[in-house]
Amino acid sequence: MSLDPATVRRIARLARIGIDESDLQALQGELNGILGWIEQLNEVDIDGVEPMVGTGHAALRMRDDMVTDGDARDAVLSNAPDAAGPFYTVPKVVE
Amino acid sequence: MMLTELTIAAAQAGLKRRDFSAVELVGAHVAAIERLNGRLNAFITVTADEAMDAARRADAVLAKGEAAPLTGIPLGIKDLFCTDGVRTTAASRMLEDFVPPYESTVTANLLRDGAVFAGKTNLDEFAMGSANINSAFGAVENPWKRDGDADTVLVPGGSSGGSAAAVAASLVMGATGTDTGGSIRQPASYCGIAGIKPTYGRCSRWGTIAFASSLDQAGPMARTVEDCAILLQSMAGFDPRDSTSVDCPVPDYRAACGRDLKGMKVGIPAEYRVAGMPADIEATWDKGIAWLRDAGCEIVEVSLPYTKYGLATYYIVAPAECSSNLARYDGVRFGRRVPAPSLDEQYEATRRAGFGAEVRRRILMGTYVLSAGYYDAYYLRAQKVRNLIRRDFERAFQQVDVLLTPTAPSPAFAQGEKMDDPVQMYLNDVFTVPASMAGVPAMSVPAGLSANGLPLGLQIIGRSFDEESVLAAASAIERAASFTHRPAIRAEVV
Numbered sequence: 001m002s003l004d005p006a007t008v009r010r011i012a013r014l015a016r017i018g019i020d021e022s023d024l025q026a027l028q029g030e031l032n033g034i035l036g037w038i039e040q041l042n043e044v045d046i047d048g049v050e051p052m053v054g055t056g057h058a059a060l061r062m063r064d065d066m067v068t069d070g071d072a073r074d075a076v077l078s079n080a081p082d083a084a085g086p087f088y089t090v091p092k093v094v095e
Numbered sequence: 096m097m098l099t100e101l102t103i104a105a106a107q108a109g110l111k112r113r114d115f116s117a118v119e120l121v122g123a124h125v126a127a128i129e130r131l132n133g134r135l136n137a138f139i140t141v142t143a144d145e146a147m148d149a150a151r152r153a154d155a156v157l158a159k160g161e162a163a164p165l166t167g168i169p170l171g172i173k174d175l176f177c178t179d180g181v182r183t184t185a186a187s188r189m190l191e192d193f194v195p196p197y198e199s200t201v202t203a204n205l206l207r208d209g210a211v212f213a214g215k216t217n218l219d220e221f222a223m224g225s226a227n228i229n230s231a232f233g234a235v236e237n238p239w240k241r242d243g244d245a246d247t248v249l250v251p252g253g254s255s256g257g258s259a260a261a262v263a264a265s266l267v268m269g270a271t272g273t274d275t276g277g278s279i280r281q282p283a284s285y286c287g288i289a290g291i292k293p294t295y296g297r298c299s300r301w302g303t304i305a306f307a308s309s310l311d312q313a314g315p316m317a318r319t320v321e322d323c324a325i326l327l328q329s330m331a332g333f334d335p336r337d338s339t340s341v342d343c344p345v346p347d348y349r350a351a352c353g354r355d356l357k358g359m360k361v362g363i364p365a366e367y368r369v370a371g372m373p374a375d376i377e378a379t380w381d382k383g384i385a386w387l388r389d390a391g392c393e394i395v396e397v398s399l400p401y402t403k404y405g406l407a408t409y410y411i412v413a414p415a416e417c418s419s420n421l422a423r424y425d426g427v428r429f430g431r432r433v434p435a436p437s438l439d440e441q442y443e444a445t446r447r448a449g450f451g452a453e454v455r456r457r458i459l460m461g462t463y464v465l466s467a468g469y470y471d472a473y474y475l476r477a478q479k480v481r482n483l484i485r486r487d488f489e490r491a492f493q494q495v496d497v498l499l500t501p502t503a504p505s506p507a508f509a510q511g512e513k514m515d516d517p518v519q520m521y522l523n524d525v526f527t528v529p530a531s532m533a534g535v536p537a538m539s540v541p542a543g544l545s546a547n548g549l550p551l552g553l554q555i556i557g558r559s560f561d562e563e564s565v566l567a568a569a570s571a572i573e574r575a576a577s578f579t580h581r582p583a584i585r586a587e588v589v
Contacts, residue, residue, distance in 0.1 A: 008459070015418060015462040016425075017455055018443035027459070030517055034460055037518045038407040038473070044480050051478030052485055054309045055534030057296045057341045057559060075196035079429035088427050090438050 002032050098123040099265040099586035103168055103322040104349075106268060110157055110167050117157060117167030121150035121211050124169040127586035128213060128266045135584065137251075137261040139174045139232045140182050141214040149211040156209065165329055166209030171261045171270035174215035175222055176202045176313070177302040181212075185304045186220045186230035189430045189449030199302025200334045201271060201313045208329040213267050217257030220451045221421065222278055222306045225523040227256025228510060229453045237286060237507050238264040238582035242548035245583065249507040249549070252282030252523075258316050259286035265586035269317035269326050273303060275310045276409050277503075277527025280539035283316055284502035284552025287541045287580060289323050289569065290316040294559045295534035296341035298327075299334030307416035308339075310409075310531050320540055320569045324348035327562065343560060351563035352570040357391035359568065362495035366402035367526060369504070376501050376551060379543040383499055383553045386575035387568060395495050399487040404480050405529040406521060411464050411477035412532075417454075418461025424449060456517060481532050488533040492558045497568050500526050502552035506545040526554060536562045540569040541578040550580065 003011075008028045012019045019027065077083045098120050101109065109115055125143045132138050146169060153167035177183050177195035184190045198206070206212075219229040227235040227250060235256040237249040251260040255272030259282035262270050272279035274292035283290030291314045298313040305311060315326030328349065333342040363384060368377070388394050426432035426445030433444040450458065464473035491498060504525055513519045530537040536559070539552035553572055557565035581587075 003463070007463075011459050011463045011466065014466060015458050016422075016439065016442035016446055017450065017458060018447035019455075027456070030456060031460060031463070033516065033518055034410060034456075035463075038410055038477075041404060041407050041411075041476055041480055044401070044404060044476075044483070046476060046479040046483070049479040049482055051475055052482035053478065054339060055295045055485075055559075057294070057534065058339045060338060061335070063335070072196070078196050079193055081426060081430070081432035090427055091434075091436060091441055093438050 003028055003035065097587050099127055101268070102319050103268045103317060103325050104319070106168060111162055113157070117150040117153035117211070118147065120167055121146050121169045121213070124213055124267055131264055131266060131584065131586065131589055135236045135238060135260050135264060136233050137217055137235055137257040137264070137266060138171065138214040139184055139186065139217050139257070142181060142212060146211050146213045153209060153211060163207070163209035164325065165205060167211060168209070168269070169211045169213045169267050170205065171214060171216040171258050171267040172202055172212050173218055173255055173258050173271050173273060175218060175273055175304045176271060177304070178202055178212065178215065181215065183215065183304070184232070186218045186232055187449065187451070187454070188231045189424050191231070191431065193430055197302060200299035200336065201303065201330045204329050204332065210329070216261055216270055219254035219256065220454050221304065222254040222273055222275060223417070223453050223457055224253040225277070225281060225520055226250035227253040227282070228514065229253070229451055231451060234510060235260050238584035239287060239507060239549055240583040248510045250285070250510055252285035252507065254278040255316060256282050259283055259288060259290070262286070262288050262316050262318060263582050264584055269315055269322055271313060271330065272316045273311055273313050274531065275307050275413060276531045277524040279314045279316060280527045280537060280552070280554060281503050281523060283539040284550065285507035287550030287578070287582065288316055288318050289320050289538065289540050289573070290314060291323050291327060291538040291562065291565065292531070292536060293327060293331060293562055294536045296339050297331050297560070297562070299337040299340045301334055301336040305420040307413040308420060309416060310413060320566055320573050321349060321352045323538070324352050324566050346563055348562060348566055351566045354563070354567040355391070356387065356567060356571050359392045359497065359564065360395050360495040361387050361392045361568065362395050362397035362491050362498045364397050364399045364402065364491070364498055364500060366399050367500040369525070373505060375545045376504065379551045379553065380501050383542055383572055386572055387499065389575065390571040397491045397494055397498070399491055399529065401480065401483045401487050402529050405484055405532055406525055408477045408480045408484065408532060409528045410521060411473050412481060414457040414461035415465050415474050416461070418458045418465065421454070421458055484529055485533040488535055496557070496564050498556040499568070500554045500556070502526060502539040502554040506547070506549035506551055530556045535559050536565050538565050538569045540572050542572055542576045543578070544580060
């Protein structure tokens with residue numbers, strides 16, 4: 001599997017990372033280098049093997065359905081790059 | 096002996112006896128940071144005034160005879176742990192001005208036990224890297240020098256490179272690190288100090304900026320195994336705010352350091368004897384085997400057949416989780432924002448400006464392996480291979496109590512080396528990644544010097560939640576190696 005420039009552009013779009021056209025070729029080369037190297041996993045027989053999702057040491061715990069935190073609006077907003085009153089702001093998305 | 100040369104264990108005793116004050120102890124380290132950080136760049140943020148205030152409070156506590164385990168001990172905190180009111184950057188332009196309004200559980204535990212924070216240590220951006228060259232705040236210099244070569248700047252390893260350099264150069268007595276694929280152990284090896292990645296679930300991840308959540312684990316770095324045990328004692332413990340935190344008692348780690356090893360079975364995995372391993376690393380490993388045999392251990396050859404797939408598996412799983420975790424940096428709620436006319440353009444402009452090259456590469460790789468049509472071929476396959484790697488360890492630990500391997504395939508290399516090809520850089524983690532994939536505890540302890548005079552670490556890997564055996568074996572190696580070498584650049588000489 002080898003990535004063409006259009007695929008690299010598509011991935012960058014999915015990841016919402018702007019990339020310069022001038023970076024595209026270098027990026028394509030690096031990603032293909034890494035992909036070529038991880039292709040080695042194709043030789044492993046994985047028939048009947050369960051996927052490992054986390055280490056499984058901790059079972060998800062139940063707790064009472066109660067508010068345990070909150071009332072921290074100012075702290076939550078304290079790092080917002082552009083808060084307006086008690087709100088985050090974004091560019092207009094609805095015409 | 097200068098105060099910066101003391102171990103944490105010795106400093107605890109000295110403070111209690113009032114041989115010196117916390118103000119003197121912390122002051123000596125703050126002065127060392129002021130002298131050396133300009134060169135080493137081990138700290139992104141130095142909190143000297145806050146540290147001296149904390150030292151004065153520590154002296155008041157000590158005067159009342161109420162010392163907690165770490166009262167007055169100056170530590171460095173990897174700048175990946177959120178610290179209340181103190182800028183936390185993850186070494187990224189994205190979080191250049193981020194001031195957390197809360198304290199991570201691990202650092203809160205250390206503060207509860209009286210520790211004094213001297214500052215936030217440098218790292219690879221978002222903990223992605225093996226040489227601490229991927230920091231938006233500049234590279235860290237390893238305080239060690241090759242024999243007869245005072246000019247070449249060596250890397251401290253990564254991603255916890257600032258913590259490792261700061262501890263090695265005696266700028267602090269110990270530091271926190273995080274380890275996702277080797278980020279505590281490999282820099283510990285490169286800088287001639289000890290560092291342990293505990294079992295996944297042992298230390299809370301709450302308030303630690305996430306990289307790959309199924310792998311990330313906090314741990315201590317210090318100049319001795321016992322000091323690591325003292326720090327881990329405070330850092331570890333159940334935390335209901337981390338759903339992967341494990342609710343099991345934290346044993347007495349310091350006591351484990353002195354444990355008799357008679358009858359302990361030590362596995363030597365054949366697959367770690369890779370082709371082209373440098374002779375000095377092989378020789379150090381062989382010495383470690385002999386030391387443990389002399390300490391009464393039984394040496395057993397074991398096989399971990401899926402070891403060779405560890406790195407490739409890691410470089411699917413970790414970027415996949417990274418791409419998901421780092422989606423939160425959207426320029427809306429916190430961190431950098433680059434304004435643009437539409438929301439999508441703003442995301443793209445913000446993330447283009449905020450992320451460095453390696454972080455961008457991993458997000459893109461992760462996005463690809465999780466994308467429609469490729470998920471099964473890459474991500475699901477990697478999760479299955481990860482299970483095979485874990486089974487390797489489970490099988491080995493039916494035969495033996497711990498495994499002994501080298502920590503890294505080379506000593507510290509120079510800035511500029513191995514930097515053209517990402518895959519070459521990834522290979523530095525070949526011996527540390529498998530234990531991360533399995534979630535088992537592993538520690539690096541300094542064991543000798545390379546042919547050109549640089550520290551080499553040995554790695555001890557243990558069963559899940561058996562950090563005690565890891566610490567015991569590491570202590571035995573530490574005693575036998577009597578590694579007293581110190582780096583060229585350190586508080587006592589510069």
